[in-house]
Amino acid sequence: MKISQNDLIYFIRLDRDASRRVVEPRHLHPALDIKYSMELLSEFNKEYHDQWIDMLSEEELIAKVVKSGCRIAIIRATSFCFEESLSLSKKLQKNNIITIAIGQQTTQLLKISESLATDSYRYILHGETEIAVRDLIVELTKCDDDNELKSKYFEKFKSNYYHIVEKPEELPLLTFTQQEHRSYPFPFPVRGGFFKKWAYLLSAWGCPHKCDFCTLLVRKSTGDNLRRRSPERVVEDIENLVRQGADFIVIEDDTFFCNRNHLRTICRLIIDKKIKISWMCNARIDEIDEESLALAKEAGLKLVKVGIETGSPRVIEKLGKCKSGTTWLENISTSFKLFEQYEVGAIGLFMVATPGEEIEDFRQTVELLRTINPDYIQVQIFTPYPDIKYYKEVENFVNSEKSFYHYKVPEVKLSKITEYTESEMQNLLYRRFYLNPRYIYRHLRYCWRYYTNASYVRMLTRKLFEKFSDILRIKNYEA
Structure with a gap:
C-alpha cells in the first residue's frame, strides 16, 4: 500500500x-x-x-x-x-x-x-x-x-479537530491557467469595464465575528482567529496574477475590511506600485468607513459583497449579527451612501425565513430594499446547518445524510410566517428589486456597454447553453 x-x-x-x-x-x-x-x-x-x-x-x-x-x-x-x-x-x-x-x-x-x-x-x-x-x-x-x-x-x-493554516505567509504563489482565468467570472456585468480574465486570492484566513447562523459549511476558511499574510506578500500575489494575464481579482477573505491597517496598507502598495487591476471583496456593513473605501476605490475596488440579512432590528439581534439592530440598519444606510458617493458597486445578501421571523419583520426587509441601491441582491433561505445552534431545534426532523443548501427550501420551517412560503418570500424580494424601473435604469446607466459587447453576448449565450445542456444531460442520464 x-x-x-x-x-x-x-x-x-x-x-x-x-x-x-x-x-x-x-x-x-x-x-x-x-x-x-x-x-x-x-x-x-x-x-x-x-x-x-x-x-x-x-x-x-x-x-x-x-x-x-x-x-x-x-x-x-x-x-x-x-x-x-x-x-x-x-x-x-x-x-x-x-x-x-x-x-x-x-x-x-x-x-x-x-x-x-x-x-x-x-x-x-x-x-x-x-x-x-x-x-x-x-x-x-x-x-x-x-x-x-x-x-x-x-x-x-x-474529536472535532480541524486543521488550520497557522502561517499563511509560507503558502506558495498560485498559478492559474488561461482556461481557469476565463472559467471563473462573476456572472453579471461589473461597473468600470469588461473583464475577461479572473483570478482569486486570500489575504487572510479566519473570521473574528461570531454570527449565530454562520457555518463552516459555506465559509472559505475556519476558526475565529484571524491569520493574515503581510500586505507586501498579498501585493506580490496580486502582481503575480497580473503577470499571468488577470484583469480582475476576487479577494476571498470572509471579511476584507475587518482590519483597516491591513486593508489600507495593501491599497497604498497597489497605488504606489501603479498596479492596474480591478478587484472585489467581501465586507461587513459595519466595517465600511469613508477613508478605507476611498483608498480601496483608488486602488481598483469595483464591487463589494455585503451581508444585509434583513430589515428587522429584532431579527438582526436574534441572529447575533449585531448587538443593536438599530445601529446595524444605520450602518447599512451610511455604507450605501458611501458606495454611491465613491461609485463602488455593492451586492446585498439577504436572508428570509429566519427563526422566529414574523410577517412584520419581512415587511421591514421589503421596505429596506426600497431605500438602498445595491447593484445586485442574493436572497438566501435560512438553513439550519448541522454546526450551528439552530440545528438542535430540527435535528430530529431532518436527515443529516442529505445535502444542505441555503438556496433550496429546508425540510423544517423555523419562521412564524404563514402568509408566504420560503420560496415566495425569496421570489418576492427578487421581483421587487430586479423589476423595479429605477433599478433597470441604474443598471443600464452603469453597464449598458456590456450589452453592446460581442464578446460578452457570446459568453452569456455560451453560459446559458452550457447550463441548460448540463441540466438536460444529467436528467436524461438519471432517467
Whole structure:
C-alpha cells in the first residue's frame, strides 16, 4: 500500500448535484485549497478535475479517474453535493483507490454515524487543508500499512479537530491557467469595464465575528482567529496574477475590511506600485468607513459583497449579527451612501425565513430594499446547518445524510410566517428589486456597454447553453 511520488494523485472538485438544484446564475470560484495543495505537492504526479467547469456524470467521472490509474483520490465537496461525494468515494474505493475527504462536507460528516463516515472515506481532513493534504500524502509515502495512520487521523476527526493554516505567509504563489482565468467570472456585468480574465486570492484566513447562523459549511476558511499574510506578500500575489494575464481579482477573505491597517496598507502598495487591476471583496456593513473605501476605490475596488440579512432590528439581534439592530440598519444606510458617493458597486445578501421571523419583520426587509441601491441582491433561505445552534431545534426532523443548501427550501420551517412560503418570500424580494424601473435604469446607466459587447453576448449565450445542456444531460442520464 506504500505510496511513492510516481503514483498518481487525483484531485476532484464536485458540483453535479448543485447545478441540478440551482437555476439562478452562480459565481463559480476556483478551489483555492486544492490549488495550494497541488503547488505544495509539486514533486508528486497529479491530475485535477473540476466539476464546476467540466461537468461529468458520476459514471463518466469514475471511468476517467479509474482509467488514470491513480492510487489516491482527494475529493473536495460542499454540503450541497454531500450525497454525491459519499457515492463517488464508495465506488472509487471499490476500485482500490484511497479516498480523502476535504472541503465543507467534512463538517457534515461529523454529524452522521461513525460507521458511515469510515465506510465512505479512508481519510477525512477537517478544516483548512491546504497544508494538511501535503502532510498526509508525505506520511503515506513512509508506511507500508496505513491502518495505524488511518486510526490516528480518524481519532482526530472524531474529536472535532480541524486543521488550520497557522502561517499563511509560507503558502506558495498560485498559478492559474488561461482556461481557469476565463472559467471563473462573476456572472453579471461589473461597473468600470469588461473583464475577461479572473483570478482569486486570500489575504487572510479566519473570521473574528461570531454570527449565530454562520457555518463552516459555506465559509472559505475556519476558526475565529484571524491569520493574515503581510500586505507586501498579498501585493506580490496580486502582481503575480497580473503577470499571468488577470484583469480582475476576487479577494476571498470572509471579511476584507475587518482590519483597516491591513486593508489600507495593501491599497497604498497597489497605488504606489501603479498596479492596474480591478478587484472585489467581501465586507461587513459595519466595517465600511469613508477613508478605507476611498483608498480601496483608488486602488481598483469595483464591487463589494455585503451581508444585509434583513430589515428587522429584532431579527438582526436574534441572529447575533449585531448587538443593536438599530445601529446595524444605520450602518447599512451610511455604507450605501458611501458606495454611491465613491461609485463602488455593492451586492446585498439577504436572508428570509429566519427563526422566529414574523410577517412584520419581512415587511421591514421589503421596505429596506426600497431605500438602498445595491447593484445586485442574493436572497438566501435560512438553513439550519448541522454546526450551528439552530440545528438542535430540527435535528430530529431532518436527515443529516442529505445535502444542505441555503438556496433550496429546508425540510423544517423555523419562521412564524404563514402568509408566504420560503420560496415566495425569496421570489418576492427578487421581483421587487430586479423589476423595479429605477433599478433597470441604474443598471443600464452603469453597464449598458456590456450589452453592446460581442464578446460578452457570446459568453452569456455560451453560459446559458452550457447550463441548460448540463441540466438536460444529467436528467436524461438519471432517467
